[in-house]
């Protein structure tokens with residue numbers, strides 16, 4: 618089963634004026650970037666996500682503030698704390714995700730390898746588990 622999530626640390630190009638991070642396809646971003654979106658001004662206490670993607674590679678970076686990601690592959694759940702602009706959370710494969718604990722100043726930027734397509738979303742958890750089971754049996 619091809620499932621991959623990991624933290625990618627970015628090099629800082631810093632000098633006396635401050636810091637700069639460059640994101641480059643196939644250098645520190647492991648895919649062809651087709652789309653960038655960002656989430657900000659989140660309502661206090663809100664939880665977002667609640668879906669998986671059939672086919673999407675994404676890299677999520679909290680460029681300001683902090684938030685948490687719960688990633689669930691249908692068997693294991695892991696929580697990632699994104700609290701610095703120097704690290705990105707890479708998500709690939711059939712992974713259920715929820716984002717929460719947004720700080721009031723949080724700006725969560727996400728790079729993706731495909732254009733927005735609602736048909737790529739699995740927004741029902743039971744359907745997600747069915748797809749995971751299917752994928753596991755195909756990979757046996």
Ligand code: T46
Pocket residue numbers: 652654656665666667675677714716727733
């Ligand atoms: C994901 C997590 C991390 C667009 O029109 N274009 C876009 O590129 C996106 C991402 C969303 N939208 C529309 C669809 C909805 O009407 O914006 C609205 C909010 O999207 P959604 O409810 O899917 O947002 P989140 O925060 O639950 O999930 C988003 C991404 O959709 C998703 O791919 O992995 O962030």
